[in-house]
Amino acid sequence: xxxxETYIEFAVPxxxxxxxxxxxxxxxxxxxxxxxxxxxxxxxxAGTTTDGAGGLIVYSTESKAEIDEIVKNDPLTVSGLFDVTxxxxxxxxxxxxxx
Numbered sequence: 177x178x179x180x181e182t183y184i185e186f187a188v189p190x191x192x193x194x195x196x197x198x199x200x201x202x203x204x205x206x207x208x209x210x211x212x213x214x215x216x217x218x219x220x221x222a223g224t225t226t227d228g229a230g231g232l233i234v235y236s237t238e239s240k241a242e243i244d245e246i247v248k249n250d251p252l253t254v255s256g257l258f259d260v261t262x263x264x265x266x267x268x269x270x271x272x273x274x275x
Contacts, residue, residue: 184233185247193257222234
């Protein structure tokens with residue numbers, strides 16, 4: 177098995193998304209989806225801003241293709257109410273150990 181890679185997902189609500197009748201259901205479905213990711217061992221950390229600006233999720237995956245699939249199937253992406261992006265990520269410990 178290859179070494180796991182760390183990625184972050186940013187989820188930012190689109191303008192006026194919170195006014196949509198589908199917004200709250202998308203969030204509920206997203207939380208259920210994150211619980212499944214945690215059970216599968218890919219979710220490392222997740223949280224949201226308290227001002228509604230968006231959320232951050234940290235995943236540990238086998239590949240870029242795996243994170244792309246996770247993000248594509250995230251209910252926030254599927255809903256179309258959020259801009260969702262993923263990026264490779266290094267922790268401070270990773271950065272220090274590479275120097």
